[in-house]
Amino acid sequence: MPDLLTLHALDAHYGDFQALFGIDMTLADGEVIAIIGANGAGKTTMLRSISGLLRNRADQIVYRGQPIGALRADRVAHLGIALVPEGRQLFPSLSVEENLLLGGKVGRPGPWSMEKVFGLFPILEERRRQASTSLSGGQQQMVAIGRALMANPDFVMFDEVSLGLAPVVIKSIYDALPDIVGEGMTAMIVEQDISKALSVSSRVYCLQEGRVSLEGRTKDVTHDQITQAYFGVAA
């Protein structure tokens, strides 16, 4: 399969603080990969870089053969890259429906529409007129996912979708993932909850203190390898 996204020695800085050190990564078209790592390992920073909120050297991030590292976030969005941000980050002044409409702002053609999102998460149709902040955490996460899908992206990044949610809600959201990825989408699942991330992905990268500490096929990596890569110490 052709490469969809490649990171070449990606560095990222917040002022004087360097958060990422030479990350190399490759995603094939249609692949689902997991990114795991402890708090502060640089997972969210990497997603901010890819989505254009942190600007990098152009050739450090290549998407469908095009260097996009230096592009502004709204331009990256128009290329078909979407992010479900950590902590959901819905627009509080917008209703559920308006949040979804805003997600569709880029106007890319594709299978996803408001009706399709409501089909995936029926509860949202009942709540469509409500303020997004009046929803439960799990429902808000559904809106955040639906909002990203409304852009009809080719590549979606999910940042900690299970954070702060009840196990039963996490299960229902992960149960919906095959339906989402089934549309031929490429996805990056970023999680601290390792087992969830591994259960839906074919390959895994582990980040530790801004570097890739482990890379492999999900079924090949062992529990000990992950512990070592995750914490940086032998179990």
Add this chain to the structure above:
Amino acid sequence: MIEWVGVIVQGTLLGGLYALFAAGLSLIFGVMRLVNIAHGDLIVLAAYLGLSTTMMLDVHPFVALIVVMPLMAGIGYALQRGVLNQTLGPDILPPLLVTFGLSVILQNALLEGYTADPQKLNGGAIETASLSAGGLAVGVLPLLTFVVAVAMIACLQWIFYKTSLGRGFRAVSDNQDIAQIMGLNKAHVFGLAMALALAVTAIAGILLGMRTSFDPAIGGGRLIFGFEAVIIGGLGSLWGTLAGGVILGVAQTIGAKIDPGWQLLAGHIAFLVVLAVRPNGLFPRVEH
């Protein structure tokens, strides 16, 4: 008794003009947290552009709006993209300083271009026309100003809450980063917000110029009235801004009725009282 009813009616209608001064300020603050110190001078600029248009094309000031509104909107977009966007950030001081500088530049440019002589827009018969009912006489122009103010607020409210453009305004106001990820270019959205604000300012400037005489130095006073209306009404609430303008207008006319020298003082006192009793204004936007 009827005299006081008249005073309150006059004050309410005057409040419409203040609401028009304030609507642009309120909109800009709501979308991008920018306090535009040059807003009053931009109102005066609009009045002068109206003056030039009426003289060059020999048209009524209302007709001049066809030229002045798009012109002010264009100036707003260019100003936002060219200058003000660069000042926006976590620090609130740069936009204050830059718009203060802009205010000084505008005043001096107007002084160079139009001299310090007071000018007035000639509205013709409408300026002196009045309607009377039950012993109460109401000027047509103030009444029209108030109607326009209500219509403008309703229109802005509709844009904000019912259109795709307004959705973009609210999204960028809520969370700039996430809005950008959704494909909105915030620099452009801010430009559109300023264009809309200055289009409203164009109307305010023309109505101001027909109501009273103006000179390049009066912008600061209009800015204060606008600010007071916004704060009395509550930040971020457009209908609150209209209410704020009316309260300010009524306080001023009551003050002037008691003693002509008290007009401005009474307005400021009303503002301070509201600030002391309701520091967030009367109708603050509910924070989520």
